[in-house]
Amino acid sequence: MEIIKLHYPLDDKLKFNDKTVIAMGFFDGFHRGHQAVFQRAKDEAVKLGATFAVLTYDHHPALVYKKMSAHEKRYITLLDHKMALFDAFGVQKVFLVNYSHAFQSQQPKEFITNFLERFNAVAVVAGFDHTYGDKRTATMANLPTFVNGAFKVITVPPIEIDQKKVSSTRIRIGLDSGDVKQVNRLLGRPFQTKGVIVHGEERGRLLGYPTANVEHSEYQWLPKIGIYVVTVEIADRKYLGMASIGRNVTFSDGHPMTVEINLLDFNQNIYGEIVRVNWLSYIRDEIKFETPEQLINQLDEDNQTTRKYMNDHPNTLN
Template sequence: MQIIHLTYPLKENLIPGPIVLVLGFFDGVHRGHQQLIKIAQEQAKQKGHPLVVMTFNGHPKEVYQKAEVTYIDSLNEKAYKMRKLGVDYLLVMHFNDRFSKLTAQEFVDQIVVKLQADTVVAGFDYTYGPRAVANMKNFPHFAKGRFDIIEVPQQSYDGQKIGSTEIKDAIKAGEMALATELLGTPYAMTGIVGHGLRNGHKLGYPTANLVWTEHKVVPKVGVYATKTKLKGKWYDSMTSVGYNVTIQEGRQIFIESNLFGFDEEAYDQEMVIKWYKYTRGEIKFANLAELRAQMAKDEAEIKAYFAHRH
């Protein structure tokens, strides 16, 4: 898969020949997005065109509303998922002030048509400007018969819409099983191992401290059954999200993972955490002995959880 960063105005012939173009922001590349890409892939195979997905480098809300947005995926995580789904080109449009001022007709003429789209696939709620005008209902009017349009209806799980907002809400509530169902895979956070206070080592439970991408959605404070990848290998693990209230007072959130069967130094190494189950909230213990006893219980419970899963 080739990743191409775009800025408006577009250059001619970025991709040779006609394409099947999938439009969306794709935060999470969840099961709804996967359905879009699957439909587009069928079209691409049938027509012999490359499968192209266009996303943005940041959420439009950051420009339109000057809002701070949290994300399910970093751009690298999104690209990794797209590659696995068989996308040929991932276009990353830089959503700047100039691009944000395009009218609906200009977006179609100067982006979609210029990219030589033969077929465009998008979700029922895709917008390309003000929602009242630049919606899927009006898309054929702006297209003027120059390309085919496939509108994919809302995807649901157990009566609930599969959407990025719903997934973020589940993660923030510690509902990791629901997040997994909506995403189609466990929620993952990627980063590097940072230098902590080594409190875990003193307690007999050495932890790797995750330094993660800013603006990633962070799970609810507490302890989780997780799988953690370090030095190219996955380990069952228990991970705490919290403020280290027993040891220190502070407002900084720490994500610390104790990997079962791993006890090496790994500072500055890449680390990935997959989140499976919330097991308990953060507790302020009277002393370190109480904390150590609770960690032994956590370890036993999480090992039993993974043994049952395996």
């Protein structure tokens, strides 16, 4: 997959000769709705003998038009993960645009001339609610009028689960409530994060439950504080674990938030490893215990809950 980074205004010499079918959108999460857009574009590219391409952005478009909190600035899928998902889907070319005020301020016909026609589009595909400029006018409903027959415009209707539209917003709400099972239904795969194993305070080892401390990017959206069933991918192998997102409140009221994972039946030194964590099921909230013994008893229960999940889902490590 070729990734072409672009900044508006584009160099006049920048030309693309191969005809393309372009899927347009930001695609944070790359959920089932996004996958429907990609599948439609991929099918059209095969039909027309064109390159399957994606026009997407390097950061949240909302950064341009509103002040965002630190939490809102996070992503369901960081850029490198999103590009890997695109590649696995069969995308051949990505036009990765720096989303700036100048880019957003283009009139629809300018956007078509500056980008879509320059990319030699024979068809463009996007979700029904996609916009490419001013939200009042730069809509998919209006795009055929602006295009005026220069290429085909395909609008993909929403995908619904439980009579509600699948959306990135719905996934963020699910993560904030800890409902990772629902999040995974919306994604069509386990919610996954990536981080590096670093040294922690090693309290888990003293309790009989040693943990791998996973340091994540500050821009990674994580599930809410609590205990979860996870699998951890290390060097292309999966291991079952129970993960804690929390502040170790049993030992300190002022502890920073950490992600710590006890890998079941595992005894290897993995400091420095970059791992991928698949979040599978919510177990419980973080609890402040009066004694370490109470915490150990709860960890024993969590261990049994995690093993039961594995028994109920025998393909978890495949």
